[in-house]
Amino acid sequence: MTFRRLLATLCRRLWFRRLLARAFFRRIPHGRQLGFRIVAVEPDALVAEMPYQESVIGHPAAGFVHGGAVTALIDQTCGATASLAVTPPELVATLDLRLDWLRPATPGLPLRARAECVSIKRQIIFVRCTAYHDSLDQPVAYANATFMRSGSLLQLPWRRKQPSV
Numbered sequence: 001m002t003f004r005r006l007l008a009t010l011c012r013r014l015w016f017r018r019l020l021a022r023a024f025f026r027r028i029p030h031g032r033q034l035g036f037r038i039v040a041v042e043p044d045a046l047v048a049e050m051p052y053q054e055s056v057i058g059h060p061a062a063g064f065v066h067g068g069a070v071t072a073l074i075d076q077t078c079g080a081t082a083s084l085a086v087t088p089p090e091l092v093a094t095l096d097l098r099l100d101w102l103r104p105a106t107p108g109l110p111l112r113a114r115a116e117c118v119s120i121k122r123q124i125i126f127v128r129c130t131a132y133h134d135s136l137d138q139p140v141a142y143a144n145a146t147f148m149r150s151g152s153l154l155q156l157p158w159r160r161k162q163p164s165v
Contacts, residue, residue, distance in 0.1 A: 012087070014041050014042075017084055020084055021080050024079075028076055034053075034073070045117075046084070047077075048073060048077040049111065050065075050069065050111045062104075064104040065107075067101070071097070074131055074145075081115040081116065081127050090149050090150065092147035092150060093147060095148050100141060100143070101141050104140070111131060112132055113129055113130070115143075123149055125149060
């Protein structure tokens with residue numbers, strides 16, 4: 001079995017996708033600071049969670065979560081989903097992120113984001129996301145995002161970059 005086929009086989013396994021998604025979330029400093037974590041990995045989607053904490057309150061009197069924290073959760077979840085949507089996983093950069101806010105996040109409850117890949121093109125990956133508390137039927141926000149593909153996340157061992165002279 002070639003390395004490329006082995007990598008393709010691994011990338012289809014949910015346990016390997018969970019491992020990569022967790023590594024992706026651990027590498028982003030603001031996600032660590034806000035306590036983002038992966039709670040579910042599905043074949044075409046990821047679910048991440050942000051715990052309710054004082055540092056994310058945007059409206060002190062009402063206790064609502066700041067929109068920037070919700071946006072960061074959505075963007076990071078969409079980015080991880082886009083990165084893992086192709087085999088081998090790729091580095092991606094956010095080109096566009098559009099959010100439709102439906103209601104404020106309920107104070108005291110953790111917020112979840114479920115992102116799924118909608119379409120993969122030669123240079124662009126399209127992702128859809130829903131932010132919610134307990135049920136997808138009562139969303140806080142919907143998002144559509146596009147990501148530019150920027151090359152393989154996992155380099156083949158025999159294709160190391162040659163030092164420039």
